[in-house]
Amino acid sequence: xxxxxxxDLDGTLLRNGAQELSPRxxxxxxxxxxxxIHFVAASGRQYDSxxxxxxxxxxxxxxxxxxxxxxxxxxxxxxxxHISDDLAxxxxxxxxxxRKYELLISRLEASYIEEGNPDFENYMKTVMNFNIxxxxxxxxxxxxxxxxxxxxxxxxxxxxxxxHLKNMFGQEIKAxxxxxxxxxxxxxxxxxxxxxxxxxxxxxxxxxxxxxxxxEYNDVEMLELVGKSYAMSDAAxxxxxxxxxxxxxxxxxxxxxxxxLR
Numbered sequence: 001x002x003x004x005x006x007x008d009l010d011g012t013l014l015r016n017g018a019q020e021l022s023p024r025x026x027x028x029x030x031x032x033x034x035x036x037i038h039f040v041a042a043s044g045r046q047y048d049s050x051x052x053x054x055x056x057x058x059x060x061x062x063x064x065x066x067x068x069x070x071x072x073x074x075x076x077x078x079x080x081x082h083i084s085d086d087l088a089x090x091x092x093x094x095x096x097x098x099r100k101y102e103l104l105i106s107r108l109e110a111s112y113i114e115e116g117n118p119d120f121e122n123y124m125k126t127v128m129n130f131n132i133x134x135x136x137x138x139x140x141x142x143x144x145x146x147x148x149x150x151x152x153x154x155x156x157x158x159x160x161x162x163x164h165l166k167n168m169f170g171q172e173i174k175a176x177x178x179x180x181x182x183x184x185x186x187x188x189x190x191x192x193x194x195x196x197x198x199x200x201x202x203x204x205x206x207x208x209x210x211x212x213x214x215x216e217y218n219d220v221e222m223l224e225l226v227g228k229s230y231a232m233s234d235a236a237x238x239x240x241x242x243x244x245x246x247x248x249x250x251x252x253x254x255x256x257x258x259x260x261l262r
Contacts, residue, residue: 001209002037002209002210002211002228002257003036003037003038003203003205003209003210004037004038004039004040004199004200004203004205004209004210004211005032005037005038005039005040005210005211005212005213005254005257006039006040006041006042006064006192006196006210006211006212006213006222006226007039007040007041007042007212007213007214007250008042008043008192008213008214008215008216008218008219008222009041009042009043009045009050009053010043010044010045010178010179011179011180011215011216011232011234011235012213012214012215012219012232012250013025013041013213013250014053015249019053019127019128019129020053021053021054021056022251024251025250025251025254026056026057028251028254028255028258029054029057029060029061029254030056030057030060031258032254032257032258032261033057033060033061035258035261037257037261038061038062038199038203038205039060039061039062040061040062040063040064040196040199041053041054041061041062041063041064041065042064042068042192042195042196042212042214042219042222043064043065043067044065044066044067044147044149044178044179044182044184044218045065045066045128045130046065046066046106046111046130046131047063047065047066047070047072048129048130048131049065049128049129049130049131050063050065051063052129053129059074059075062074062199064192064195064196064199066106066146066147066187067147067176067178067184067186067187067190067191067192067218068081068186068187068190068191068192068193068194068195068196068221069081069082069106069146069147069187069190070108070146070195071195071198071199073199073202077108078195078198078199078202079195079198080108080146081146081187081188081189081190082144082145082146082187083144083145083146083147083148083173083185083187083188084144084188085143085144087169087172087173088105088143088144088145088148089139089143090169091148091169091173091185092105092138092139092148093139094165094168094169095148095150095165096138098150098161100152100154100161101150101151101152101161101183102114102117102120102150102151102152102153103138103148103149103150104124104147104148104149104150104151105138105141105145105147105148105149106145106146106147106148106149107141107142107144107145107146108146109131110131110132110133111124111130111131111132111133112132112133112134112135112138112141113132113133113134113135113138114134114135114136114137114138115134115135115136119153120151120153121134123153146187147184147185147187148184148185149178149182149183149184149185150165150182150183151181151182151183152181153181158177158181158182158183159177161183162175162176162177162183165183165185169185172188173185173186173187173188174186174188176216176217176218177216177217177218177236178216178217178218179216184218186218191218191221191222192214192218192219192221192222193220193221193222193223193224193225194221196210196212196222196225196226197225206227207225207226207227208227209227210225210226210227210228211226211227211228211229211230211253211257212225212226212228212229212230213229213230213231213232213247213250213253214229214230214231214232214235214239214243215231215232215234215235215236215239216235216236216239217236217239219239220239220242223239223242223243224242228244228245229242229243229244229245230243230244230245230246230247230250230253231243231245231246231247232246232247232248232250233246233247233248
């Protein structure tokens with residue numbers, strides 16, 4: 001029996017660039033939690049952004065944010081990871097060299113970007129609903145940080161730059177695509193899968209009692225952990241190889257799970 005369901009957001013539960021849950025998704029998740037099934041939002045997004053997306057049922061679910069760097073259940077921080085100060089500064093310095101990409105770093109209290117690009121600031125605040133603080137020099141943000149990411153609003157082809165970053169830092173930290181415009185640095189020792197394992201231990205739930213959905217490389221560990229995993233039909237190349245099933249709709253599968261409980 002499924003006792004826990006974890007889902008990525010962008011490209012998975014949120015389809016085709018959507019920034020809001022469908023009424024159907026809200027209803028299904030609410031019904032599942034009312035029947036005792038744990039639901040976990042698992043995203044590269046900031047915790048505050050996730051809470052905004054699930055605002056109608058925000059206190060009914062658990063959260064994995066920042067690609068597993070932060071795990072929160074019922075308002076309590078269950079786990080929190082950080083990038084070493086030296087590595088963080090070297091990544092920041094390298095990322096600032098490429099003016100095609102915007103840099104974002106996250107701490108527990110907020111995410112930080114540099115001033116100078118009002119379009120990016122507006123996107124993060126009003127589209128992504130991040131708790132954003134704009135600073136003159138991102139190097140002045142207090143260390144340590146939970147997450148570093150870069151974004152290019154003008155392209156969905158980040159592979160060349162991703163490969164460059166992997167060549168620079170691949171021996172120290174994992175860099176992956178996250179959604180269509182993002183490249184995320186996964187905090188060493190952290191992943192959505194590891195955070196999910198922490199929640200499973202907290203709830204006393206086995207992997208075979210869990211279901212997960214994802215579409216990008218930051219979802220791989222989570223998909224490989226659970227007993228019933230789904231890659232989205234338009235997932236990034238190779239993601240389906242890490243999942244047991246492929247689906248066009250998270251909501252359709254949630255409906256099936258709910259039907260089995262009636």
